[in-house]
Amino acid sequence: MMSSSSGIEVTLNNADLWNKFNNPMEMLVTRKTGRKMFPILEYSVSGLNPTAMYEIYLHMERMDDHKYRYRNNEWDNYAKGDPITPIQKVKHNSEAQTGMLWMNGPLSFEQIRLTTNPESEEKDNIFIQSLHKWRPVVTVRKLENGGENSDFGEEFRIPTVWFIAVTKYQNPANKCLKVENNKMASGFRPTGNHKNNLPTRGTKRTASETFPTPPSSTSPPAKMNTNGHFPNAHHFPNPINFDFSMTRTANQYAPDTFPVPSSTASPPSKMNSIGHFPIAHHYPNQENFDVTMMGNSHRYWMNPDQMTWNYGCNMGQQMAQPVMNPWNMQNFGHPNNINYEQYGNTNNTIGPEFYYGLNNF
């Protein structure tokens, strides 16, 4: 928290998350489009005059005149810093508004992007120099007489909030914390589908590398569309990551080929009558469900967090196309029976049977 003689206080809301990165925090910066910050900067502000008008700004401030590098598992200041350039202040998206409104809600600067391009003209891009130490500064500016006679405002710095700008993460511990805490990086977790041991990750693959020929023991299904794709399947995971040893042939699709549930809880009896199947739209990490807790009917799965039975979708509702493929003989519930809201994005749908069924691809 930072307070002042004016009585204004600025607090970082996600300080717990920020404080995990004390080794120190590294923040990625890119040139072309700029990079969003993670964690974001989200503050609370108090002590404002509820009826007065304020603008709030953010800028980055060089902490010293050193240039740092990561060598032998630690950061050292190996050179004099690059020239210190004029400060760019980015005005918060909310523009000018009353103190009451500022104090009502979180003060988030999630739109900020860090760029190495000093010529960037994007409104929310902040130019910073890689390998230098930076500290975010919040400026609260009270508008007098419609802003005509206002001063430059009051600045707030939080001592624990600073970072070293990098174009690639240096400290592995820092990188792990980013992956663990940023859901957009979930593919890089041990349970994710990014496989670091793939030979050509990050570079363009040939078609045969991307779509290897399956083992001969895996018969393709009778029904494929003209693209050779599973009907209605959208984002297929990389087949390289598939476990073809799980593949079943056409006469092995029976429900009893699925794992036996360990739970004694009973699945709900409500079920649709037309045997709808889930459409695999986006495939979540396997950590999102526990296949060992599937119900006896194999039509349900246990949500390990909520200890409730769910129909064959873990995050959303998209259900369609009865008997759309002959590989997966499971019946999943009708969307009318499902409480989607608790799972977030309605586009994300998957059932454990279908997930396993993908190994038939």
Added chain:
DNA sequence: TCACCTTCCACATTTGAATAGC
């Protein structure tokens, strides 16, 4: 020097949302 470091881009894998189709 030259071993190591940094930067940049395309990429695969995500989440999230908008739009097209029926």
Added chain:
DNA sequence: AGCTATTCAAATGTGGAAGGTG
């Protein structure tokens, strides 16, 4: 009108190539 299916957009860290540096 209400779902379903498809398409679009954005956000992550990574590998490799190329350039930089003490």
